[in-house]
Amino acid sequence: MIIACPHCDGKLHKSVLSSFSSWTIKYWTDGESNIGFSNVFTPLVRCPLCQSLFWKSDATELGYKPSEPSPMSKISIWYAKITGDKEGKLAEQDAWNELPMGLKNAPRYIPSELEDWLEVLQDTSNLTPEREATARRIVWRNSNDHNRLRSDGQPWSVEPALCFGEATANRLALLELLENGNPSSPTEKAELLRQLGKFNEAISLVESASHEVQRTPLAVKIVQLAKSGDAIVSEV
Numbered sequence: 188m189i190i191a192c193p194h195c196d197g198k199l200h201k202s203v204l205s206s207f208s209s210w211t212i213k214y215w216t217d218g219e220s221n222i223g224f225s226n227v228f229t230p231l232v233r234c235p236l237c238q239s240l241f242w243k244s245d246a247t248e249l250g251y252k253p254s255e256p257s258p259m260s261k262i263s264i265w266y267a268k269i270t271g272d273k274e275g276k277l278a279e280q281d282a283w284n285e286l287p288m289g290l291k292n293a294p295r296y297i298p299s300e301l302e303d304w305l306e307v308l309q310d311t312s313n314l315t316p317e318r319e320a321t322a323r324r325i326v327w328r329n330s331n332d333h334n335r336l337r338s339d340g341q342p343w344s345v346e347p348a349l350c351f352g353e354a355t356a357n358r359l360a361l362l363e364l365l366e367n368g369n370p371s372s373p374t375e376k377a378e379l380l381r382q383l384g385k386f387n388e389a390i391s392l393v394e395s396a397s398h399e400v401q402r403t404p405l406a407v408k409i410v411q412l413a414k415s416g417d418a419i420v421s422e423v
């Protein structure tokens with residue numbers, strides 16, 4: 188898929204999910220998983236042409252770029268011409284040659300990093316509450332990465348992404364957004380409360396949810412950790 192950068196109108200290649208192989212998928216109490224593909228799923232990207240950050244949903248989709256046909260030898264061009272191009276190979280070459288250069292050479296956008304999300308959050312007056320919640324949710328998960336282990340037992344990041352004060356302020360701001368009507372789940376709010384050390388509030392919130400929610404492995408884990416006074420992210 189080709190999209191146009193909303194800042195410079197440059198043509199960019201949008202990553203799409205082409206295959207999905209199965210492996211052991213892990214989930215953590217803050218909603219993070221090891222599924223990956225953040226380059227495909229990230230809602231915020233950077234344009235490599237003008238270096239601006241933009242939300243993918245703000246970019247115009249221009250359609251799919253045809254894949255470049257393999258070059259034809261002189262003999263196969265001659266053969267296609269005299270046989271009336273039955274396989275459409277000449278037409279395919281012509282269609283490719285007629286594409287504008289900006290489209291043919293469209294670079295891939297750059298997936299966002301933690302710094303980009305922090306940059307977006309520097310001025311929240313331009314953000315809808317939903318976008319602010321998205322940004323804070325991603326920053327929140329990043330701030331837990333030093334407490335998340337890979338399958339080889341090593342932490343996702345050696346150092347905390349944010350200092351304690353910044354991580355706490357972000358959790359509080361996210362909780363406030365979710366309490367003011369942004370789409371969320373009782374378990375997500377309970378997990379934020381637990382990570383803020385508000386264990387009794389976290390337990391009450393889960394206990395006031397439906398029985399169906401209370402029985403999920405995530406809800407059971409959050410209550411179990413809250414009852415033992417544990418505020419650290421945990422694998423479910």
Ligand SMILES: [Zn+2]
Pocket residue numbers: 192193194195196197234235236237238239
């Ligand atoms: Zn641009």
